[in-house]
Amino acid sequence: MIPPRPQSGDAKGTLPRLIRAFRRDLLSGLPQRLYRGWMAEYRNPLIHSFFCNDPALIRLILQDRPGDFPKSDRLAEGLRPLLGDGVFITNGTQWARQRRIIDPAFEGGRLRQTFPAIWAAAGAMVDRLEPGETDIEPLCSHGAADVIFRALFSLPIEHHVAAQVFAAFRAHQAGQPLINLAALLPLPRWMPRPHSRRTRRTADRIRTLIRDLVQARLAAIAAGDPPDDLATKIMTTPDPQTGRSFDAAEMTDQVAVFFLAGHETGAAALAWALWLLAAHPDWQDRVAAEGAVLGCDFSAASRLPVTRAVFREALRLYPPVPMMVRAASRPETFRDRPVPPGAQLVVSPWHLHRHERLWDRPDAFDPGRWQTDAGKASARDAYLPFSAGPRACPGAGMAMLEGVVMLARITAAFRLSPGSRPPVPIARLTVRGRDGILIRLERRNGA
Ligand code: HEM
Numbered sequence: 161m162i163p164p165r166p167q168s169g170d171a172k173g174t175l176p177r178l179i180r181a182f183r184r185d186l187l188s189g190l191p192q193r194l195y196r197g198w199m200a201e202y203r204n205p206l207i208h209s210f211f212c213n214d215p216a217l218i219r220l221i222l223q224d225r226p227g228d229f230p231k232s233d234r235l236a237e238g239l240r241p242l243l244g245d246g247v248f249i250t251n252g253t254q255w256a257r258q259r260r261i262i263d264p265a266f267e268g269g270r271l272r273q274t275f276p277a278i279w280a281a282a283g284a285m286v287d288r289l290e291p292g293e294t295d296i297e298p299l300c301s302h303g304a305a306d307v308i309f310r311a312l313f314s315l316p317i318e319h320h321v322a323a324q325v326f327a328a329f330r331a332h333q334a335g336q337p338l339i340n341l342a343a344l345l346p347l348p349r350w351m352p353r354p355h356s357r358r359t360r361r362t363a364d365r366i367r368t369l370i371r372d373l374v375q376a377r378l379a380a381i382a383a384g385d386p387p388d389d390l391a392t393k394i395m396t397t398p399d400p401q402t403g404r405s406f407d408a409a410e411m412t413d414q415v416a417v418f419f420l421a422g423h424e425t426g427a428a429a430l431a432w433a434l435w436l437l438a439a440h441p442d443w444q445d446r447v448a449a450e451g452a453v454l455g456c457d458f459s460a461a462s463r464l465p466v467t468r469a470v471f472r473e474a475l476r477l478y479p480p481v482p483m484m485v486r487a488a489s490r491p492e493t494f495r496d497r498p499v500p501p502g503a504q505l506v507v508s509p510w511h512l513h514r515h516e517r518l519w520d521r522p523d524a525f526d527p528g529r530w531q532t533d534a535g536k537a538s539a540r541d542a543y544l545p546f547s548a549g550p551r552a553c554p555g556a557g558m559a560m561l562e563g564v565v566m567l568a569r570i571t572a573a574f575r576l577s578p579g580s581r582p583p584v585p586i587a588r589l590t591v592r593g594r595d596g597i598l599i600r601l602e603r604r605n606g607a
Pocket residue numbers: 247248249259417418421422423425426429479480481483484485544545546547550551552553554555556558559560
């Protein structure tokens with residue numbers, strides 16, 4: 161079965177039509193030629209943007225000269241009430257300092273310490289699932305939030321503060337579903353965003369709850385008995401250049417980032433991967449066979465080749481972060497065209513991962529491609545689920561481990577089949593199903 165690709169429209173026409181099309185759904189609002197072209201320029205009185213599919217341009221923006229292509233102000237503006245000066249939206253020296261403190265917590269060696277949190281959250285997720293048809297998205301959000309809370313603060317999602325943060329995040333996202341795409345929308349800066357007062361209130365609520373968790377952890381660190389988790393590691397890591405650690409306010413910003421960047425993305429990836437397995441029973445059986453013999457063993461979980469290939473393929477077809485936006489800080493020339501300072505540069509994993517000139521059978525679900533030379537070559541040029549370069553996702557290793565363990569354990573316990581309607585991908589905060597993602601679950605023998 162070929163996974164559905166949204167019917168692309170033609171994002172031309174009057175400005176109000178364009179805005180309406182993008183608001184309905186960014187993926188189908190964009191033209192089909194982005195799946196074949198190397199670059200596309202959009203220009204109207206409010207926004208000037210360049211979609212960059214050319215691997216050489218993407219390398220330039222993300223890897224070779226990232227300092228010349230900072231995250232755009234428009235993006236920061238929309239996310240600041242929730243993320244403060246969190247690492248997701250800062251630039252320059254402030255961003256570099258934040259990464260120096262954060263990165264050690266996510267380095268390869270630390271993954272082993274995070275594994276028990278992932279294992280426990282996967283077990284709790286399997287226990288929550290019931291046979292029958294279900295929208296798997298909210299369950300995946302719950303599971304991914306559980307992973308983040310356990311890994312960061314050693315708290316399961318049932319803990320009253322974790323549950324309150326999760327509920328407040330849901331309310332926040334319901335009010336502001338397009339926030340990270342605001343940078344792409346040709347809206348004037350002065351135009352009030354929908355529900356802005358309400359989302360400010362939910363952002364304040366989330367930040368108050370997180371601040372309390374951070375204060376409690378500072379007290380535990382001062383008392384000398386903090387749990388060994390990501391929060392403790394980050395809060396006790398000094399910047400190697402200045403010797404200074406995060407203060408409580410800075411840590412609150414970063415925790416908001418981890419929660420936002422880590423749980424929505426992980427949830428979207430898992431939901432699409434489960435749906436792809438439901439639609440491809442042959443691959444599902446192979447994943448279930450790996451899951452059936454998996455115990456709580458970090459080394460074994462890091463070596464599940466079929467499950468890993470399936471998860472990578474799901475991240476290719478449904479990259480949770482569909483587009484990344486940067487701004488040109490000085491005049492550039494891209495593919496012989498002048499790019500003025502301030503222009504928006506869009507790197508779109510969604511289009512790149514399905515690019516007809518960069519992938520063989522781009523719309524087909526084929527985890528086997530990850531073992532082939534052609535598949536590996538395509539991936540080198542055109543696979544960016546976690547971005548690339550110095551701003552690449554620090555949580556990538558953790559996210560891969562989480563995805564693989566969740567998939568293996570869920571599939572070992574339940575047989576999955578497609579629900580009564582196929583999902584339609586749309587770009588919200590992440591790539592979600594327009595009407596959810598329906599899957600039918602049936603307990604496997606002995607589960
Ligand atoms: C499947 C799961 C995930 C995916 C697909 C994903 C993807 C991404 C992508 C594409 C970016 C770059 C965004 C941009 O440059 O505009 C990013 C940044 C980031 N991610 Fe992830 N992510 C995932 C999970 C996580 C987790 C589990 C964490 C932490 C617990 C995390 C923390 C971050 C942070 C802090 C940044 C900002 C990095 C910076 O700007 O320097 N992510 N992620």
